[in-house]
Amino acid sequence: MIRANANEASSNRVSRSLEIKMRGMQLALAVVLGTVASGCANVERSRDLGNPNVPPAVTAVQVCSNCHGVDGNSVSPIFPRLAGQQAAYLVSQLENFRSHHRADPEGFEYMWGISHKLTDAQIAGLAEYYSKQTPRLHDMPAADPKQLAAGKEIFEKGVPEQNVIPCAACHGPKGQGIGAFPQLAHQHADYIVKQLNVFQYTQGRPGTPMELIAHPLTGENKEAIAVYLQAFPD
Numbered sequence: 001m002i003r004a005n006a007n008e009a010s011s012n013r014v015s016r017s018l019e020i021k022m023r024g025m026q027l028a029l030a031v032v033l034g035t036v037a038s039g040c041a042n043v044e045r046s047r048d049l050g051n052p053n054v055p056p057a058v059t060a061v062q063v064c065s066n067c068h069g070v071d072g073n074s075v076s077p078i079f080p081r082l083a084g085q086q087a088a089y090l091v092s093q094l095e096n097f098r099s100h101h102r103a104d105p106e107g108f109e110y111m112w113g114i115s116h117k118l119t120d121a122q123i124a125g126l127a128e129y130y131s132k133q134t135p136r137l138h139d140m141p142a143a144d145p146k147q148l149a150a151g152k153e154i155f156e157k158g159v160p161e162q163n164v165i166p167c168a169a170c171h172g173p174k175g176q177g178i179g180a181f182p183q184l185a186h187q188h189a190d191y192i193v194k195q196l197n198v199f200q201y202t203q204g205r206p207g208t209p210m211e212l213i214a215h216p217l218t219g220e221n222k223e224a225i226a227v228y229l230q231a232f233p234d
Contacts, residue, residue, distance in 0.1 A: 050117040056125025064126070067110065072133040077190035078106060083133035086177040090127035094118065096205075104204030106194070135186050143231050151228025154221060162216040167225065170209070175232050185232035192226035 046054045047062045061070055064082075068074045072083030082090065096102035097111040098118060118126075155175070158166040172178050175185030184192070198204045199214035 049114060052119045052122055054122075056122060056129050059122065060126060060129050063114065068130075071136075072130045073136050073138070074188070075138060077188035079110075080191050081135065081187055082130040084135040084176075085130055085183050086179060086181070087124075087127040087131040088179045089177060089182040090130055091123055092180055094123045094126065098123070101207075102205055104195070104198040104202065107204070135183075137186055140230065143227050147224045147227045148231065150220070150224035151226070154225045155228055159216070159221060162218075162221075164213060164216055164221070167229075175229060184229045187229055189223075189226035189230040192229055193222050196222045196226070 043051065043054045044058055045062065046058060048054055049059065049063065060072075067076070067079040068082050072081060072085070074081050093102065094111075094115050097107060097115040100108070100112060102108070102111075115123075154164070155167045158164045158169075167175070167184065170178065170181045171184050172181075175183060177183035195205075196210075196214050196217060199208070199210040200217065205211075
């Protein structure tokens with residue numbers, strides 16, 4: 001009888017111990033879930049592209065900065081610099097990505113999914129954010145003086161014998177962009193060449209004057225103008 005009572009007491013202690021552990025695990029799980037929910041609900045740190053309540057500056061820092069940098073001064077030439085870019089141009093490009101109208105490979109691979117749920121207000125907010133950032137140069141290798149001179153000539157005077165108009169006519173005398181025409185000054189040379197190739201050889205960015213303007217450019221022309229624009233004089 002004594003042994004039976006001892007076994008029963010031992011069993012009760014085990015059951016009680018298990019109950020306490022289960023309650024502890026439930027409490028810990030509740031804390032974790034509460035923390036996660038709190039993080040998701042915090043729009044000041046959210047990465048939710050489908051939530052129009054997330055401020056554009058937060059989206060720029062939490063999402064876009066992975067490729068374009070916190071202030072739009074991207075380091076990798078794969079991704080364009082957005083700092084100081086014309087807001088109207090950024091709006092048009094984000095809308096083109098959202099509608100799948102812009103289909104250059106590096107564009108749709110990264111931007112179709114990101115822009116899919118953005119509202120017009122979010123797009124306008126992101127455009128305004130980047131347009132107010134200050135462009136800054138990263139360390140670059142010294143450019144070939146002959147290439148720079150050739151690029152400057154194309155930028156300011158075009159290539160008349162190839163019916164190529166000056167870049168400055170649309171993009172401004174300082175490459176600063178005008179409305180829907182983008183800022184080109186200090187853009188990555190590699191990115192500029194890739195986009196000129198898109199205009200020249202593909203239908204990835206349809207409906208732009210650059211399809212005609214870029215058509216007669218030679219490889220040397222494209223390299224020269226890209227190098228000049230990347231190292232654009234202040």
